[in-house]
Amino acid sequence: MNPIDFSVLLRGDYPRMIAQGLATMLELTLVAWVLAMFLGTLIALARMTGNRLAQGGAAVWVEYHQNVPMLVQIFLWYFGIAALLPAGMQVWINRNSGEFIFATVAISLAMSAYVSEDIRGGIRSIPKTQLEAARALGLSYFQSFRRVVLPQALRIALPTLVNHTVLLFKGTALAMTIGVAELTYATREIETQTFKTVEIYLFTTIVYLALSLVIMAAGSVAERRWAVPGR
Amino acid sequence: MTPPPSMIRFENVNKWYGDYHALDDIDAHIAKGEVVVVCGPSGSGKSTLIRTVNRLEEIQKGKIYFDGQDVHAPSLDLNKFRSHVGFVFQSFNLFPHLSVAENIMLAPTLVLKQSKTQAKDEAARLLARVGLAPKADAYPGQLSGGQQQRVAIARALAMNPPAMLFDEPTSALDPEMVGEVLQVMKSLARDGMTMMCVTHEMGFAREVADRVWFMDQGRIVETGDPESFFSNPQTDRAQKFLSDLRSH
Amino acid sequence: MGDIIAILREHGPLLLVGQYPNGPLGGLAITFVLSVLGVALALPLGIALALARISPFRWAYWPATAVVYLMRGVPLIMLIFWVYFFLPALLGRPVSGFSTMLVTLVIYQAAYLAEIVRAGIESLPKGQTEAARAVGLSYMQTMRKVVLPQALYNMVPSMLSQFVSTIKETSLGYVISVHELTFAANQINSTLLTKPFEVFAILAGIYFVLCFSLTQLARHLERRVSRRRAGQTVGVTPQALATPIPATAE
Numbered sequence: 040m041n042p043i044d045f046s047v048l049l050r051g052d053y054p055r056m057i058a059q060g061l062a063t064m065l066e067l068t069l070v071a072w073v074l075a076m077f078l079g080t081l082i083a084l085a086r087m088t089g090n091r092l093a094q095g096g097a098a099v100w101v102e103y104h105q106n107v108p109m110l111v112q113i114f115l116w117y118f119g120i121a122a123l124l125p126a127g128m129q130v131w132i133n134r135n136s137g138e139f140i141f142a143t144v145a146i147s148l149a150m151s152a153y154v155s156e157d158i159r160g161g162i163r164s165i166p167k168t169q170l171e172a173a174r175a176l177g178l179s180y181f182q183s184f185r186r187v188v189l190p191q192a193l194r195i196a197l198p199t200l201v202n203h204t205v206l207l208f209k210g211t212a213l214a215m216t217i218g219v220a221e222l223t224y225a226t227r228e229i230e231t232q233t234f235k236t237v238e239i240y241l242f243t244t245i246v247y248l249a250l251s252l253v254i255m256a257a258g259s260v261a262e263r264r265w266a267v268p269g270r
Numbered sequence: 271m272t273p274p275p276s277m278i279r280f281e282n283v284n285k286w287y288g289d290y291h292a293l294d295d296i297d298a299h300i301a302k303g304e305v306v307v308v309c310g311p312s313g314s315g316k317s318t319l320i321r322t323v324n325r326l327e328e329i330q331k332g333k334i335y336f337d338g339q340d341v342h343a344p345s346l347d348l349n350k351f352r353s354h355v356g357f358v359f360q361s362f363n364l365f366p367h368l369s370v371a372e373n374i375m376l377a378p379t380l381v382l383k384q385s386k387t388q389a390k391d392e393a394a395r396l397l398a399r400v401g402l403a404p405k406a407d408a409y410p411g412q413l414s415g416g417q418q419q420r421v422a423i424a425r426a427l428a429m430n431p432p433a434m435l436f437d438e439p440t441s442a443l444d445p446e447m448v449g450e451v452l453q454v455m456k457s458l459a460r461d462g463m464t465m466m467c468v469t470h471e472m473g474f475a476r477e478v479a480d481r482v483w484f485m486d487q488g489r490i491v492e493t494g495d496p497e498s499f500f501s502n503p504q505t506d507r508a509q510k511f512l513s514d515l516r517s518h
Numbered sequence: 519m520g521d522i523i524a525i526l527r528e529h530g531p532l533l534l535v536g537q538y539p540n541g542p543l544g545g546l547a548i549t550f551v552l553s554v555l556g557v558a559l560a561l562p563l564g565i566a567l568a569l570a571r572i573s574p575f576r577w578a579y580w581p582a583t584a585v586v587y588l589m590r591g592v593p594l595i596m597l598i599f600w601v602y603f604f605l606p607a608l609l610g611r612p613v614s615g616f617s618t619m620l621v622t623l624v625i626y627q628a629a630y631l632a633e634i635v636r637a638g639i640e641s642l643p644k645g646q647t648e649a650a651r652a653v654g655l656s657y658m659q660t661m662r663k664v665v666l667p668q669a670l671y672n673m674v675p676s677m678l679s680q681f682v683s684t685i686k687e688t689s690l691g692y693v694i695s696v697h698e699l700t701f702a703a704n705q706i707n708s709t710l711l712t713k714p715f716e717v718f719a720i721l722a723g724i725y726f727v728l729c730f731s732l733t734q735l736a737r738h739l740e741r742r743v744s745r746r747r748a749g750q751t752v753g754v755t756p757q758a759l760a761t762p763i764p765a766t767a768e
Contacts, residue, residue, distance in 0.1 A: 106729035107722045108686035111700060115722050118707065119715035172363035175324060176377035176429065177353025186376060190367050205590070212593035216693060223596055236603050244592055244600070251591030267367045269411020 047235045048242060060225030061246070067143060067211040067221060074147035075207060079154025086159060097155070104152035110213050113145040117217045142214035150207045157203060161196030162188060194265055201258030205251050212247075222246065276335070277302045277433050277464040278323060283332035285318060285488075292318050293329065294488035300433075305465045307475040307496070310485035311511055316468045319485070320435050323466070324355040337432050353381045356431035360438040362418040364410040364425070370397070371406040374425045382429065389428075396424040400454050416447030420454055433464035440471055470515065476500060484508045521716045529706045533724065536697050544697035546724065548616070552698060553685045556623035557631075560684075561677075563624065564631030569661065571636050582632070589629030595690055598622050602694050615696040619688070627684055634676045638669035675740035682729045682736070689725070699724065 048057065085097040104112070121129060121141065132140060165188050173183035215224035226243045230236050276299040285293040293315050300306045308316045321327040323336055325348065334341040336355060364373050374393040378384040384392070397403050400420040410418055419439060426434060436455065440448040452474050459465055459478040469475070475482055475496045482499045484492040486507045492499065503509045526533075536544015543551075570582035589597070601622045605613045642665060650660040670677075689700040703721040707714050 102730060102733075103722075103726060106682070106686075106733060107725045108689040108700070110689045110692065111718070111722050111725060114700075114704075115715075115718040119718040122714045168359065168361060168363045169365065171326060172359060172365070173376075174349075175326065175352055175355070175357040175359075176425070177349050177351075177381040178377060179349050182380055186380070187365050191365075194367065209591075209593040212595045213690075215595070223593065223599075226596075227599070240596075240600060240603070244596060247593060247596060248588065248591040252587075267411060268409040269366070269413075 043237055044235065045238050045242070047233050047238060048229070053229055053233070056225045056229060057222075057242075059220060060222035063139070063219065064211050064221040067139065067146070067214060067219070068208050071143050071147040071150065071211070072204060072207055074143070075150035075154050078147065078151035080158060082151060082155035083158040083162070086155070087162070101152040101155060104149045105156075109146065109149050109210050110216065112149050113142060113213055113217060116145045117141040138214070138217045138219045142211075142217060142219050146207060146210050146214070150203060150210070153203045153206070154200065157196045157199045158192065160199070161192035161194075164195050165191050191267075194262075194267065197258065197262055197265070201255060201261075204258070205254050208251065208254060209247070275302055275338070276300065277304070277337055278466060279333075279335040280319075280322075281333040281335075283319075283322065283329050283334060285315075285322065285327065285329045285331075292488050293322070296332070296490060298483065298490055298493070300464060300466055302432075302464055303462050304480045305459045305463075305467070305478050306481050306483060307479040308466065308468045308483045308485060309470060309472075309475070309511070310491075311514075313487075314485040315488040316485045317437055320437050320466055320468050323435055324352050324357055326357075349381065353377060353429050354431050356426035356429065356434035358419070358422050358426055358434065358436045358439050360442050362410075362415070362422045362442070364418050364422055366410050369407050369409055370402070370413070370421050373410070373421060374428045377425070378428050392428055393424070396427050397421075399427075399457075400424045401450070414447060415443045416450045419443065419447075419451045423451075423454055423458075427458075433466070434458065436465065436467040436469065438468050438470075440469065472500060472515065484511065486511070521713055522720060525706070525710070525713065525716055525720060529709075532706060533699065533702050533720070536702060542697060545702040546699045546728075548691075548697055549685060549688045549699040552616070552619060552623065552688045552691065552696075553681065555620060556627055556684050556688075557677075557681050559620075559624045560627035560631055563628035565635050565666070567628055567632035568635035568639065571632060572639060585625075586629045586632055589626050594622070594626055594687055595693060597626060598690060598694060601625075615691065615694045618694060619691040619696045619698075623684060623687060626687070627680060630680055630683070631677065634673050634680065635666075635669060638673035638676075639665055641672065642668055671746075672743055675736045675743055678732060678736035678739065682732045685729055685732075686725065 048054070082097045082100060085093040088094065117138065121132065121137065124132070169187055169191070170183050173187045174180070178186070211221055212223040214221055215227070218224070222243055226239050229239045233239070279299040280296045283293055283296040284291070296319060308319065310316050318327055322329050322334060323341065325341060329342075336351075339346070339351065341351070364370075365376070368376065371390065371393045374396060375386070375389040378389045378392065379386060394403065394406060397406055400423055402417060402420055402424070405413065405417065405421070410421070413421065423434075423439075439455070440451050443451065448471065452471060455465070455467070455474065456478050467474075467479075479496045481493055482496050483490050484499065484503075484505075484507075492503065492505050492508045494504075499508070500512065503512055533545045535547045536542060538544065538547070567582045567585060570578035571586065573579055598619065602618050605618055605621060646664055646668065647660055650664040651657075655663065688696075688698050691698045692700040692704060695701065700721060703717055707717045710717065
């Protein structure tokens with residue numbers, strides 16, 4: 040077995056491929072995360088209105104996205120829904136990194152379901168008496184929710200939100216299956232070209248592990264900073 | 271001489287939970303500056319009654335007036351109305367993620383549109399009044415039950431209400447902390463605040479209450495001044511209630 | 519809609535059982551076999567990892583913790599590539615896609631199950647262990663006869679959730695040409711070419727029906743276990759018990 044030689048990764052085009060892969064992975068993670076948080080909040084709120092249509096729609100959204108594999112969701116978007124779009128749109132999408140767009144859409148929609156459940160769980164764990172006390176002081180429903188319930192709910196939801204952020208980050212690797220040139224894609228390319236499987240695999244594994252740990256650590260820091268004193 | 275204007279008035283108030291008649295033909299009023307203690311066995315409807323005033327509970331029949339205002343008028347701005355009614359809960363219900371001062375300042379800044387500095391000064395003044403001036407920057411989780419309830423009273427007072435409603439304010443407290451809360455309530459009464467208090471604290475009733483309402487099974491069964499009520503209850507149910515209370 | 523029915527009628531068998539009996543088993547059947555075997559083999563390994571994680575022995579704690587963090591931090595697809603590369607090298611002979619996928623799933627799920635079992639063990643009142651040791655049971659006997667049975671019962675809903683996650687994870691077998699459900703759907707799509715939406719909608723639908731039913735079962739069991747648990751646990755919030763770590767989204 041050949042001795043391990045990491046210097047191979049520094050030659051030729053490989054550094055650029057790795058850098059490109061890293062950049063795409065981070066881009067994908069960030070955009071999908073922001074979208075997932077935004078959508079997830081909307082869906083959580085939709086489930087709290089009295090409107091049956093909104094509640095039903097939100098429930099269906101959540102159940103679908105949690106019970107269908109993310110890979111299949113990516114395929115459905117990239118192969119399936121793409122084919123249904125009007126021809127002009129398809130052409131535009133193909134010229135503007137369609138794979139990236141569809142991967143982002145699929146991943147963010149999938150994770151929005153988990154985010155909405157996290158937020159919903161947080162809100163439900165706040166006793167009704169908190170809302171009651173705020174209303175008794177004369178605060179409107181919206182004010183009570185924003186100033187009293189939501190701040191407490193988000194603190195409670197924070198640990199699971201952090202866990203789901205890590206899942207989202209790991210999920211970006213699936214985008215390679217539709218040709219998005221993120222880190223795992225670059226890893227396979229380099230492996231095929233150099234046959235230095237251990238080196239490139241180790242590098243990529245360490246990157247994923249390190250960034251996952253960074254996300255979890257950031258979560259712990261946030262938890263401590265926003266912790267309610269006295270508990 | 272015309273009687274003093276009533277601050278709180280119940281007219282033919284009725285409430286049902288399904289088939290259960292929780293409030294049965296309540297007709298009563300509390301005058302301005304009066305302190306009324308509402309007592310009775312559990313399930314008598316006393317908490318339900320006090321919660322109908324600011325519509326935390328709704329009624330099916332009857333009318334309620336607060337400071338001359340029909341509480342169920344369709345044109346009523348409920349939030350604005352509630353900001354005029356001081357309410358103190360049994361379980362304090364302070365907001366744990368806000369400091370003591372922020373708890374007190376929240377409603378004045380949001381509802382009364384006070385400036386932050388104005389609200390902060392008011393909060394400091396009220397905290398001094400309830401004996402907790404140094405605790406402005408503490409958090410509810412760091413306070414004892416008695417301290418939390420005093421903060422809750424200050425929080426309600428910050429809205430400058432014409433009357434204060436107390437729903438069993440000391441029932442959730444350890445015995446040694448009941449005194450500090452009652453002391454604050456007594457001082458409020460002596461300052462002329464109109465108060466409706468659901469409580470078991472008979473000592474408090476004897477000291478500052480103008481009248482006692484005894485409730486049982488959704489009705490006000492007996493009323494009277496504290497001294498007569500405690501030494502000489504008229505009805506059998508009141509007698510039983512008082513003897514049960516004393517035997518603890 | 520008519521297209522979907524036509525596709526189901528013509529290619530249904532491929533989706534369900536692959537080319538069997540005219541070839542190897544495939545489709546949903548393989549998905550099912552992979553999932554069941556995966557979880558069945560992962561459970562003992564997961565229990566072992568959990569015990570290592572709560573043990574005071576450093577030689578057990580650190581490796582187990584490392585494995586768990588590794589599986590939580592690395593994407594499953596990357597792990598598949600590792601096993602795909604290393605297993606044949608280790609065994610000195612070629613390994614089928616199915617076996618590769620199975621080994622990967624077992625290791626991956628063992629880590630997640632370990633955390634679930636660990637949460638289950640830690641949520642039991644200390645009195646249970648104390649009482650068992652007080653009557654003279656050894657550590658292993660206490661674990662086997664008193665702690666684990668209760669912990670595992672309490673964690674059945676969470677483990678069922680992990681089973682659902684495993685089913686979803688089998689879809690990644692597509693990447694190394696394992697003849698499971700997603701692979702079958704892709705085959706059909708390559709044949710038809712003109713009906714990608716219908717094909718993948720069917721694929722999503724099959725996973726949905728399967729996973730949703732199991733999730734509902736898990737929720738039902740969760741309610742039953744919660745009722746039983748209400749008399750048992752001391753000082754642990756229901757939230758911490760229900761979701762120690764989330765099921766994977768893949």
